[in-house]
Amino acid sequence: MKQTRRTMCAAAILVVSLVAAINLALPALTTALHPTQSQLIWIVDAYVLTFACLLIPAGAAGDRLGAKGIMLTGLAIFATGSIAATLTQHPTPLIAARALSGAGAAMIMPASLSITVAAHPPNQRARAIGIWSAATGAAGIIGNIGGGLIIQYLPWQALFAIPALIALLLAATIAHLTPRQPHRQATIxxxxxxxxxxxxxxxxxxxxxxxxxxxxxxxxxxxxxxxxxxxxxxxxxxxxxxxxLLDPRLFTRPQLRAGTLGVSVLFFGLFALFFVNARFLQETHGFSPVVTGIAILPLVIPMIALSGRPTPPTPAIIGGLTAVITGLAWLAWATTQPYPLYALGLALMGTGMGLALPALSTKIITGLPTEQAGLGSGLNSAARELGSAVGIAIMGTALATSGLRAGFLIVALCVTAGAAPVIHALSKARSGSLGVGL
Missing domain, CATH: 4.10.860 (DNA Excision Repair, Uvrb; Chain A)
Known part of the structure; x- marks a missing residue:
């Protein structure tokens, strides 16, 4: 059970970390491939968007065809796209390769959570979901640190070659150790x-x-x-x-509605930050890629620490959203301040993610019947990746038109607007809903 959980967390961390790691390579890619601003955003978003758009059907496919088979297929597609990215010499084929890797990631992510849930008895599933959520939440930071080390010491192509190798090693491990999951009646x-x-x-x-x-x-x-x-x-x-594929009437359930929108809002803010953080620290503070990766630690430490604590879900979600909004507003002010003050904004965001994310993910998974575990996993992951894609796009466009400080403020306002219906749905949810105890 622990071996399965660790392997599934590793697979999920791999595909999520590549979303963050690419941001550290943007200066190197700009020098090597000379993309336009639009192409630069698409190099980031082609992966995220394909990832997001295919998650729900991939989750349903895992229910119907078996999550293990979908996982192995996804790892093969992910590796193929990553290898293709190492061979590109122009922005357009790199965007296409990133999109192919994103399609593989879409198969990996929901299968990893579905297999994790199935491997645990009902009384341990909330804990397992919380651990998986914490791992995927920290994956962005792992991507920043790992990406920083790679870009600092290796050619930019290594940023895609190393994940391809890891994907192939994970596929061999899963093929040998992970039991097959039962097929269920699900429609693609x-x-x-x-x-x-x-x-x-x-x-x-x-x-x-x-x-x-x-x-x-x-x-x-x-x-x-x-x-x-x-x-x-x-x-x-x-x-x-x-x-x-996804019955809209499911969202009449306040628990599912709050979880889905809340996860999307959190990742909107987080990946808007990731899109600009690496370039800001390198260009404004003069940090090397490695130091830039390490400089994100004020975000990851409270995220991991708080994800391991049992917390009543509604206060955790409301407090977490408030901390993320406050952190974004603080970062807008801190763009002209020394790094320690900027780091305080990162810590506020990490606190918010650590409080709210496990509770929101659990609300999604427990808001659907057990036989729809794949769909629930896909919906949870789709909320993450769609929020990430839109956050990157909004921050990218705000950065191009209004500057970094205005970008942070615009993102903070968007998160505030998204938090309002989440809190409203929580108020309608049945009292005594499942909390998260890690």
Missing amino acids: DPIGTLLLILGCLTLIYAIIEGPETGWTSTPVLSAFATATTLLTSFVLHQLRTPHP
Whole structure:
């Protein structure tokens, strides 16, 4: 049981850490490949967006076909994309390789949580989910430190070659040690999947291209209109089809609604920070890549410490969201201050993540029946990655148009707006909902 949990946490850490690690390579990639600002954002977001868009169907596929098989397939695709990234000499094929790796990551992430949940008896699942959540929350910091070491001492291609090797080693371990999971009756909705993927792609395209092309330009307005049409069509299709990929009526459950939106809001703020943190510390404070990776530790230490403490879920979530908002506002002020004051903002954000994330993830998984474990895992991961993708896009566009300080303030306002419906849903949730005891 412990061996399975550790292996699944390692697989999840691998795919999440690469989201953060790429940010440390942006200066090197800019020098080597000369991407435009839009291409630079797509180098980051192609992975995250593909990852996010495929998580829910990948989770359902794990329920239907077996999580172990989906996990091994995902590791193979992830490794293939990573190897392809090492061979690129131009931004466009690098973006395509990143997208392929993201597709593999989408298969790995929900399968890792589904296998973890299945490996534990019901009375230990909250603890297992909390440990998995803490590991994936810390993965961004692991990516920062590991990425910093790689960029400092190795060519940028090593940032993709080393994860490919790790993925292949994990695949061999899982094939040998992890038991197969039972198949369940789950539907892979091809029409719903296509509508969801296309809707998310066009939405993020509009957000990324807005500053460069113009928010009122025909391509951007057309993309927003298309995204609205596609996502509305997805919801209508899910309401009509007898076997929906993700029935929107599930979100009438306050616990599930609070968990999903809350996780998305937290990762929106966290990965908006990751997108600018490495470049800011290197360019403004003159830190090396290694020191930049270490400088994120004020965020990770409280995150790990607090994730290991049993906390009543509602106070933990509200307190955590408040700490993240406060941390973002503090960082906006601290961009012109010495690093120790900037580090205090990081510590506030780490405190918020450590308090709120395990409780929110548990609300998602326990908000669905056991036979929908894969779907719940996919939904939890999709909330993370969609929040991350939009956070990166919003911070990237704010940085290009308004500067770093305004970017932090805009992200803080967005997190505040997202926190309000989370708190409202918590107030409606049934009293005595499951807490998190690690």
